[in-house]
Amino acid sequence: MTRQQLFEQIQRKRSYLCIGLDTDIKKIPQHLLQHDDPLFEFNRQIIEATADLCVAYKPNIAFYEAHGPKGWVSLQKTLDVIPQDIFTIADAKRGDIGNTSELYARAFFDQMNFDSITVAPYMGIDSVSPFLNFPNKWVILLALTSNPGHEDFQLLSVVSEGKSYFLFEKVLLNSQEWGSAENMMYVVGATRCDYVERIRELVPDHFLLVPGVGAQGGSLEEISKYGMNKECGLLVNSARQIIYASSGEDFAEKAREAALQVQQEMDRFLNEYLPI
């Protein structure tokens, strides 16, 4: 999917919501356990109930890998029922030496047909660039993450050409030479909205994937106010708050209500904060 197609979808749906399919067998409603493939059945109903309210789905691969080969089948079946015009993110946080990254890219882009994959920048350019060689596919590079441990490395100071930067700022600056705003996005946690203005100075045009609203407590309004650019430039992810809105038979209906509430806020923020 191209950036233009993504922006068109955002305008059409008045939404920049990404729903995280972090489908946990221990949290899904009990009555689904009688199905042959409970993970898929849960996802299928969530997708059917929410597809008009969101622009992206992000299955976190760990929730599928944990089930071995059966989990990979549930994941593929899930991808097959996501409507074509919705952006898909493999939240796999990969990255390895070049020839290995190339195989990860083939697995997620060629075999599974995801639009994008989350990638860790720690191993540098040759670990990331193999993912950038696929037309209309995207790398979503971890920059400033939402978890408490982000302070351990991402906020360390590094001095480069006499100037001091946070390590995550160097990730944003240097990686712009590897790809463009047409094939790279950055992960920025909603729990660190205090850095978003600075991030927008460094990457004014790129899309940001923003996890951390909902269950992790980040503010949708703040990230929208400080992070939105002229093509919206935001995909705000929410998983648990939406997909586990109810643990009963009405789970899909309640997920829709939770997604609708977020979409209505997003509609308002698009009116208020999208630069003309």
Ligand SMILES: O=C(O)c1cc(=O)[nH]c(=O)n1[C@@H]1O[C@H](COP(=O)(O)O)[C@@H](O)[C@H]1O
């Ligand atoms: O790459 C991610 O998506 C990610 C990065 C990050 O900094 N923080 C973060 O929570 N995530 C993912 O975003 C999802 C958050 O889910 P909820 O907290 O339930 O909305 C999980 O799948 C996390 O793995």
